[in-house]
Amino acid sequence: MSDLEDLYQEIILDHNKRPRNHGKLEVSNRTAEGFNPLCGDHVDISINVEDGIVKEVAFEGSGCAISTASASIMTEELKGKTLAEAKELFKKFHSMITGEERETTEETGLGKLDVFSGVCRYPARVKCATLAWHTVNAALDGDGEAVSTE
Amino acid sequence: MDASPLDIDRIRRDFPILQKTVNDKPLVYLDNAATAQKPQAVIDAISNYYSGCNANVHRGVHRLSVDATDAYEGARSKIREFIGAGRVEEIIYVRGATEAINLVAQTYGQANVGTGDEVIISTLEHHSNIVPWQILCKQLGATLRVVPINDAGEFLFDEYEAMLGPRTKLVAINHVSNALGTINPVKRIVEKAHEHGAAVLVDGAQAVPHVMVDVRALDCDFYTFSSHKLFGPTGVGALYGKFDILEAMPLYQSGGDMIKSVTFEKTTYNDLPYRFEAGTPNIAGAVGLGAAIDYVTELGMDNIARYEHDLGRYAAEALSSVPEVRLIGTAREKAAVVSFVVDGVHPHDIGTILDQEGIAIRTGHHCAQPVMERFGVVATARASMAFYNTRDEIDKLVDAVTKVIKVFR
Numbered sequence: 001m002s003d004l005e006d007l008y009q010e011i012i013l014d015h016n017k018r019p020r021n022h023g024k025l026e027v028s029n030r031t032a033e034g035f036n037p038l039c040g041d042h043v044d045i046s047i048n049v050e051d052g053i054v055k056e057v058a059f060e061g062s063g064c065a066i067s068t069a070s071a072s073i074m075t076e077e078l079k080g081k082t083l084a085e086a087k088e089l090f091k092k093f094h095s096m097i098t099g100e101e102r103e104t105t106e107e108t109g110l111g112k113l114d115v116f117s118g119v120c121r122y123p124a125r126v127k128c129a130t131l132a133w134h135t136v137n138a139a140l141d142g143d144g145e146a147v148s149t150e
Numbered sequence: 151m152d153a154s155p156l157d158i159d160r161i162r163r164d165f166p167i168l169q170k171t172v173n174d175k176p177l178v179y180l181d182n183a184a185t186a187q188k189p190q191a192v193i194d195a196i197s198n199y200y201s202g203c204n205a206n207v208h209r210g211v212h213r214l215s216v217d218a219t220d221a222y223e224g225a226r227s228k229i230r231e232f233i234g235a236g237r238v239e240e241i242i243y244v245r246g247a248t249e250a251i252n253l254v255a256q257t258y259g260q261a262n263v264g265t266g267d268e269v270i271i272s273t274l275e276h277h278s279n280i281v282p283w284q285i286l287c288k289q290l291g292a293t294l295r296v297v298p299i300n301d302a303g304e305f306l307f308d309e310y311e312a313m314l315g316p317r318t319k320l321v322a323i324n325h326v327s328n329a330l331g332t333i334n335p336v337k338r339i340v341e342k343a344h345e346h347g348a349a350v351l352v353d354g355a356q357a358v359p360h361v362m363v364d365v366r367a368l369d370c371d372f373y374t375f376s377s378h379k380l381f382g383p384t385g386v387g388a389l390y391g392k393f394d395i396l397e398a399m400p401l402y403q404s405g406g407d408m409i410k411s412v413t414f415e416k417t418t419y420n421d422l423p424y425r426f427e428a429g430t431p432n433i434a435g436a437v438g439l440g441a442a443i444d445y446v447t448e449l450g451m452d453n454i455a456r457y458e459h460d461l462g463r464y465a466a467e468a469l470s471s472v473p474e475v476r477l478i479g480t481a482r483e484k485a486a487v488v489s490f491v492v493d494g495v496h497p498h499d500i501g502t503i504l505d506q507e508g509i510a511i512r513t514g515h516h517c518a519q520p521v522m523e524r525f526g527v528v529a530t531a532r533a534s535m536a537f538y539n540t541r542d543e544i545d546k547l548v549d550a551v552t553k554v555i556k557v558f559r
């Protein structure tokens with residue numbers, strides 16, 4: 001597989017074209033806004049948490065394929081997770097993308113999120129892949145401030 | 151193409167970085183509007199300065215200091231001649247276009263713009279020619295007015311004329327737009343402003359590397375450019391100002407070199423241009439800029455402009471022949487800059503895929519968000535050319551864009 005196909009895998013292209021959970025939740029109790037001042041990418045996250053469990057997540061915004069697919073796949077992966085599990089997943093995802101703890105080519109244990117493992121070889125694109133995640137993290141922390149990748 | 155007097159193969163050999171490969175492909179550098187590459191002559195001038203005559207300027211009687219001062223002041227003379235200024239006192243060294251605009255806003259602007267007055271800019275401006283005026287207007291209770299552009303990205307002259315009035319104190323306009331490449335009718339803009347008694351600052355950051363500039367013919371009050379876009383080093387640039395205007399202007403930064411004598415009771419300020427150059431300047435940078443001016447002068451600005459004009463048109467035609475590509479900015483008078491978007495593909499993804507092919511372009515808002523907003527896009531991909539670029543490289547760009555479209559189909 002060429003580097004490029006490694007970055008733009010079929011599943012990423014698919015989520016870019018048909019993002020899942022795209023829009024704004026009618027009922028939500030955690031929201032946050034994230035932007036990347038470098039490229040003007042922007043995402044709004046709304047989450048509905050019940051009994052400490054993420055019931056629904058949706059996102060809205062404009063961005064490149066990497067950031068759109070990352071947000072889309074993230075919403076699927078977060079559904080049904082406890083708050084602690086969601087935070088843990090963010091941490092793992094973040095360290096995979098930034099290339100920490102990745103000596104082997106073995107599975108990262110991140111399942112579907114593994115498709116983003118190629119991003120760590122494109123330092124200029126790390127922020128694209130992590131914008132939605134940073135924003136969810138801020139929404140779960142509930143400080144309501146807009147987050148920026150800078 | 152008509153035979154250009156420029157020997158591009160030979161010219162390319164003058165630029166060490168152009169021999170480089172990126173991702174195992176020969177580098178195709180099409181991000182010249184962000185910063186231009188440096189010929190060996192510039193690199194050598196800086197290196198020779200440090201190894202042969204480094205000393206502080208304007209303050210030593212020793213040999214090295216005299217040599218350093220000569221080199222530094224020699225570069226100032228080259229700048230004067232290059233942009234057609236009348237006197238060397240009219241050339242002030244700055245860090246770049248950004249600092250020059252801030253300098254004018256906080257000196258001339260502070261002294262000449264009052265509450266209720268107006269400063270005019272255009273939709274095409276780089277953020278560096280927007281924010282300093284916004285800040286000034288806020289400080290003074292003045293109003294910032296913005297001349298709109300048409301769908302081709304052209305300055306709307308009639309709207310500008312209608313905006314001018316007794317309240318207009320300053321017009322700040324770029325000579326060439328960095329985001330779209332539009333060449334503005336600066337001479338006419340200046341003429342009209344002067345009819346209303348307003349001064350004009352021209353941001354020439356994107357013009358000086360590509361067209362012949364004559365500040366006296368333009369009759370502008372201020373003109374500025376950055377060395378790094380003119381194949382010179384970063385961290386230095388020039389501000390031209392008409393002598394009488396500079397003479398009357400309040401101070402900018404203060405300290406050493408900008409004074410004649412200092413006692414605790416009274417300081418006498420230095421003459422032009424030193425009055426606006428507090429502190430030890432970027433001497434090596436100025437020397438490098440002088441070498442860059444020698445280099446492009448040797449090639450001939452007219453030859454450069456003609457060659458690039460042809461290349462820019464070739465690029466615009468080649469890209470627009472791809473059905474999924476939409477050009478943003480199609481002004482009749484245009485520099486060799488092609489801004490474009492591809493249906494359904496974010497510019498960042500274009501940039502990453504092109505990089506795999508060794509092609510460097512800029513993707514994003516180009517520090518000109520109001521331009522993006524005007525065209526209803528968040529970002530564009532931009533290929534900006536210099537005289538060392540070739541039709542062959544443009545063909546590679548078009549092939550790579552076609553590849554992008556395939557990946558995203």
Ligand SMILES: Cc1ncc(COP(=O)(O)O)c(C=O)c1O
Nearest residue numbers: 246247248276278324328355376
């Ligand atoms: C039109 C224009 N003006 C001003 C600037 C600012 O130049 P600098 O960053 O060198 O100060 C730029 C740089 O991109 C530009 O393109």
